[in-house]
Amino acid sequence: MADPQKPLLIKRYASRRLYNTETSDYVTLEDIAEFIRGGRDVQIIDLKSGDDLTRQYLLQIVAEHESRGQSVLPNNVLTDLVRSYTTQATSVVPEFLAASFEMLRDGQSKMLENMTKANPLTAMPGMEAMRAQQEAFMKAMTRGELPKLGSSMPASDDDDTPAGTEEEIEEIKKQLAELQQKLSKMDK
Template identity: 25%
Template sequence: MRLIKKYKNRKLYDTFDKQFITLDDIANFVKKGEIIKVIDDLGNDITQEISLKARLKGKIFGNIRREIIEKLIHGFIKIFKGNTDEFVEILLDLVNQGVLPADIAKELGNSVIKHFNEFNDRIKEDILEIIKSTGFVPKQEYEELKEKYERLKRKCKEGE
């Protein structure tokens, strides 16, 4: 397996040949059937994202009309508003029009939705942490605390 490191400055380093490479080089590795793994500077596996970028570079966007690019951008906006169904419909429409090969549309859809979900989960966690740091708690936790308080109050009254 060929290990490739992606640095913060977006440079890709092939640890096998010990040199910097481009997306075209990655596309060539994949075409030759080489197994690659790409990690970012934190050690996260970003192979799918980089492989997709390598496949898309020059292969598709050079021949796409402006309205198709606008449609894709519209799809990305929809997904960030939480509407994955409409994003998938846009990809299917592009496949049906013969603009995107089905395998690339599938890979693009899976990659974008996966990254969106991870991003969305991190945002939710961050929001909960901010809320908790102010002293507020989620409703379920509040209800549980309220119930404990009521039980303690009843016990105190019984003990009087």
């Protein structure tokens, strides 16, 4: 059985095909991206030379997603990143980016943890639904599946109605109104 704590070893053959050593089959860049989204670290090495090619392939995955219109990095961030390679700040930028992503992951974990802990607010009507929505949002965000700014939430497959039925929306509105009433009573 594979150890999920160890990086998944991928070997690149001379033909440039990528071989998953755990499952003994060939994989694509998209497969590797799925492993990473699933929380698994990967290490890609050249079979002949033994060189570590992980960075090269991770950059290629990011570049392919960006080229397909799945933009994550705004132009100004990309521009600043290119500039950082040509300035004295080169040593600071990688550490800053690593620290920023670490803070983001920690913040997401703590927020989800706080929403699931025993909390007096969790007993209020609608809080479980709000917690589930927040958890789904956080999972989508970590997989890069968020809608672009200014766009609406994903629509259901069969019509233009946002995911969920009208009844569910009305129930959520009702629960929010009840929650607001309880909160205003607590202020008094």
